Amino acid sequence: MLSKKAQAFRPSPTLTLAAKAKEMKEQGIDVVSLTVGEPDWATYPKAAEAGIEAIRAGKTKYTPASGIPSLKKAICGLTKEIIGVDCKPSQVTVTAGAKFIVFSAFQALLEPGEEVIIPAPFWASYAEMVELAGGKNVIVKTQQANRFKMTGAEFEKAITSKTKILLFNSPSNPTGVEYTEADLKQIADVLRKYPQIAVVSDDIYNQLSFSPKGTSPHLLHVAPELKDRVICVNGASKAYSMTGWRIGWATGEEKIIFAMASYQSQTIGAPSSMGQEAAATAILECAADVQATREELKKRVAHAYEAFSSIPGFTVTKPDGAFYLWINVEPVLKKLGMKTASELAQSLMEKDKVVVVPGDEFGGPEYIRISFATDRASIDKAVERIKKAVQ
Ligand SMILES: Cc1ncc(COP(=O)(O)O)c(C=O)c1O
Numbered sequence: 001m002l003s004k005k006a007q008a009f010r011p012s013p014t015l016t017l018a019a020k021a022k023e024m025k026e027q028g029i030d031v032v033s034l035t036v037g038e039p040d041w042a043t044y045p046k047a048a049e050a051g052i053e054a055i056r057a058g059k060t061k062y063t064p065a066s067g068i069p070s071l072k073k074a075i076c077g078l079t080k081e082i083i084g085v086d087c088k089p090s091q092v093t094v095t096a097g098a099k100f101i102v103f104s105a106f107q108a109l110l111e112p113g114e115e116v117i118i119p120a121p122f123w124a125s126y127a128e129m130v131e132l133a134g135g136k137n138v139i140v141k142t143q144q145a146n147r148f149k150m151t152g153a154e155f156e157k158a159i160t161s162k163t164k165i166l167l168f169n170s171p172s173n174p175t176g177v178e179y180t181e182a183d184l185k186q187i188a189d190v191l192r193k194y195p196q197i198a199v200v201s202d203d204i205y206n207q208l209s210f211s212p213k214g215t216s217p218h219l220l221h222v223a224p225e226l227k228d229r230v231i232c233v234n235g236a237s238k239a240y241s242m243t244g245w246r247i248g249w250a251t252g253e254e255k256i257i258f259a260m261a262s263y264q265s266q267t268i269g270a271p272s273s274m275g276q277e278a279a280a281t282a283i284l285e286c287a288a289d290v291q292a293t294r295e296e297l298k299k300r301v302a303h304a305y306e307a308f309s310s311i312p313g314f315t316v317t318k319p320d321g322a323f324y325l326w327i328n329v330e331p332v333l334k335k336l337g338m339k340t341a342s343e344l345a346q347s348l349m350e351k352d353k354v355v356v357v358p359g360d361e362f363g364g365p366e367y368i369r370i371s372f373a374t375d376r377a378s379i380d381k382a383v384e385r386i387k388k389a390v391q
Contacts, residue, residue: 008131013124013361017345021355032382033355034370037173037324039241041296044282044289047240051278063273065265066257067094067249071276074283078234079251082206083218085227087251093261094279096271098204098235098248099125100264105200105231105250106133106165108259114164119150120363121326123173123202130167138163139363144328147317148175152186159194166191169202171209171216174362174369175326176301176319178209178216188223198256199230204248207239207290209321210298214291216321228253231260236275238322239290240282245275297323297372300379304372307383313390323373326359330366332390340365352385 014035021033042048054060066072072089079087095101102125106116112134118126120139127137140158142148155166168187171178179187191197199219206216220227235248250260304325309316313331329341338344341358345368348354359367372379
């Protein structure tokens with residue numbers, strides 16, 4: 001009965017693991033889950049209140065498919081503030097999460113067989129989405145020595161006559177590393193030579209940078225003239241702790257945005273009306289909350305980095321933003337006679353009741369990813385259990 005395409009569908013491994021951890025908790029098992037990329041703090045009160053108020057005011061109907069004008073206006077303001085480019089509401093589309101934004105960008109841009117360059121390690125969903133859109137993944141392995149950032153030379157080497165998109169994500173899930181302006185200049189220099197390549201810049205973590213500025217450097221800071229071929233993806237999920245409200249957006253060149261919005265209107269329809277009201281308030285009124293979140297994350301990262309680095313055989317990449325640690329566990333795999341981090345993750349979950357995400361899914365089978373968007377006690381408990389397991 002199933003189509004060939006559907007036979008290849010796989011659920012998101014991170015969400016599957018998170019669900020498994022939840023199931024174990026519900027069975028009364030004392031499990032520590034460091035899986036899902038989701039803040040453990042509440043949606044900021046002003047934003048939540050705006051959502052509730054929208055329901056009370058009867059704003060519970062379909063909205064324009066690409067988003068309500070007040071949210072689009074707020075997004076334009078935020079884009080100007082963070083990325084430095086002017087955009088009109090017609091250059092904004094809003095949908096149910098940044099995930100569907102990335103998906104619709106691939107749908108709008110890719111002809112069958114066209115290639116998408118993805119620096120590895122990468123967020124697991126990108127590669128699946130490229131395939132669903134009929135494209136071909138070209139995975140560029142980056143070096144731990146260069147903090148997993150793709151150099152201009154590595155990028156250029158991967159380009160062929162079929163290259164259509166560069167998928168870019170800074171700060172990155174899973175590494176938390178952000179590209180500096182010098183790194184971005186290298187990428188921009190290559191892009192200038194290849195005008196047929198568009199960039200899908202997944203900026204979902206760019207307000208969660210640990211730098212003094214609080215926001216990450218952006219490709220369009222160093223090369224604003226590329227703005228017609230850079231699609232900037234963002235959303236309310238991470239910075240505003242609104243994962244369940246399902247609001248994501250893109251800004252970019254009008255025709256590309258129009259195509260993405262048309263695709264969204266024929267598939268997912270309009271995004272949630274109350275979610276959009278809440279997101280507009282989050283952008284306009286919650287800057288101080290985001291600042292407080294950054295300060296809290298800086299404390300948490302310092303603790304989590306030290307705690308995980310103290311596990312023998314674990315080498316942790318120090319993140320610049322977001323809420324993940326990307327950890328090389330190769331010596332531990334060797335010691336325990338395991339081939340990949342999947343085996344280690346499986347064993348940690350079953351025997352030690354600690355759930356981490358194996359790097360296999362992110363293009364790094366010798367790594368695990370943990371999320372430190374959780375309390376200190378859970379981090380300490382997980383580290384203690386893992387230490388026992390690997391010794
Ligand atoms: C890199 C990256 N992009 C996009 C998303 C999706 O965000 P949303 O919840 O808005 O769909 C995630 C969520 O984990 C992510 O890590």
